[in-house]
Amino acid sequence: MVERISKITERWFLSEEALFSVFCTHRVAENSGMECHVRVGKGVIEVNPDLCADITDKELEERLRIEVIRILLKHPYDRQPDGCCITARALGSNCVIGDSYRLQKIEIDKPSDFKLPSNGHYEFYARCIQKILQKLGGQGQKEDDSEENSQPQGECNDGGFGKEYTDMAKNWQQDELMAAQVNEVIRDVKSWGSLPGGLVEEIVASTKARVDYRKILAGFRASILSQKRKLTRMRPNRRSGFYAMGSRYDFTTSMIIGVDCSGSISKADLQNFYSTINRFFQYGIQQIDVVQFDTELGEVQTLVKASENIKVTGRGGTWFQPFIDFVAQHSEYDGALIYTDGYAPQPTIPATMHTPLCWVLRSEQELKEHEQWMKQSGRVCVIENIS
Structure with a gap:
């Protein structure tokens, strides 16, 4: 098997600079226990020698190409969609490749197989397919949505698609070091060989800095947590030991979120945002x-957990000033979020307002349009919807 792969990569060395360069960032290992022919993850390209023994060299090369393209797109290392099981992520990755790269020897999933539009990104396809799997009763265990373990690899039912898909993406996990190494290879590539232009553009675009809302929200949450000191006999005093009571700190906070319910914000957008609020309740x-x-400002409601049934009011234009003024007048809040599309006049931040602010937008496009003025008053991040 090693000899067959060596002959393939020797040809890549002469004609496929991008594929060969990124292939060299990984080591090759045989694994007869997996259900798929080839898979990547954790810096390894694994090949099943039993399954690959029955296929031609041309088919083996195509399967290697697919996995190397996955590395170039960094699907196994940098883009693990929240709330999606392993099968959904594997199928989502296949849809991106199947939509933009023509194969001759093997079939790969395409967006049309799931009645999804072309030219979508990886996260979009993974989340849409996750919903399809849920309807089929095969969503399995979703990813743990905690911030300390934001990209775990939990088990997942295959939704009828076969264990091949769960095995294919089993080793995918967030790995910033590997992603940075792949980005460095991409920047040095001079010739893209047989890779089509559209796919090359997507690979190059993936090297640009992306706003990770998980990190933004985690940092924002940490910055607004307040501490309440309590005396306890269970912890010794640092100066006098158990002769005096020690201290224990409970983390609590008071937070307000302003939700833009103008006509340009859909109910699906709101549901996507409300589900993200779970992160704050967990910590x-x-x-x-x-x-x-x-x-105008609506009625203030108190949530003790994220709600899926949302009653939307308003649906008119957008004006941030009433919400900003309200926060400025209520100094008891430790932090404020605003979920919006950003299309409204820039508000004036009162000098009396000391509450940390975080703007949450729906797309990278909105971020580009509004980031400059929003970051003058607080943090900015993006939570993309799948609709």
Whole structure:
């Protein structure tokens, strides 16, 4: 098997600079225990010698090409969609490759197989397919949505697609070091060989800095947590030992979220955002005040957990100033979030407002349009919807 792969990569050395360069960032290992022919992850390209013994060299090369293209796109290392099981991520990755790269010897999943549009990105396909698997009753165990373990590799039912898919993506996990190494290879590539232009553009675009809302929200949450000191006999005093009571700190906070409910924000957008609020409930925040607004401020509601049934009010234009003024007048809040598309006049931040602010947008395009003025008053991040 090693000899067959060596002959393939020797040809790549002469004509496929991009494929050969990124192939060299991984080591090759045989694994007869997996259900798929080839898979990548954790810096290894694994090949099943039993399954590959029955296929031609041309087919083996195509299967290697697919996995190396996955590395170039960094699907196994840098782009693990939240709430998606292993099967959904594997199928989502296949859809991106099947949509933009023509294969001759093997069939690969395409967006049309799931009645999805072309030219979508990896996260879009993975999340859409996750919903399809849920309807089929095969969503399995979703990813743990915690911030300390934001990219775990939990088990997942295959939804009827076969264990091949769960094995294929089993070793995918967030790996910033490997992603950076692949990015460095991509920047040095001079010739892209047989890779089509559209796919090359997507690979190059993936090297640009991406705003990770998980890190933004985690940092924002950490910055607004307040401490309450309590005396306890269970912990010794640092100066006098158990002769005096020690201290214990409970983390609590008070938070308000402004939700833009103008006509340009869909219900699917709101559901996507409300589900993200779970992150705050998991770490120290007991309740959150939420107020919907368009040109006027709605009624403040208190959430103790993220809600899926959302009653939307307003649906007019957008004006941030009433919400900003409300936060400035209520100094008891430790932090404020605003979920919006950003299409409204820039608000004036009162000098009396000391509450940390975080703007949450729906897309990278909106980020490009509004980031400059938003970051003057707080953090900015993106939570993309799948609709």
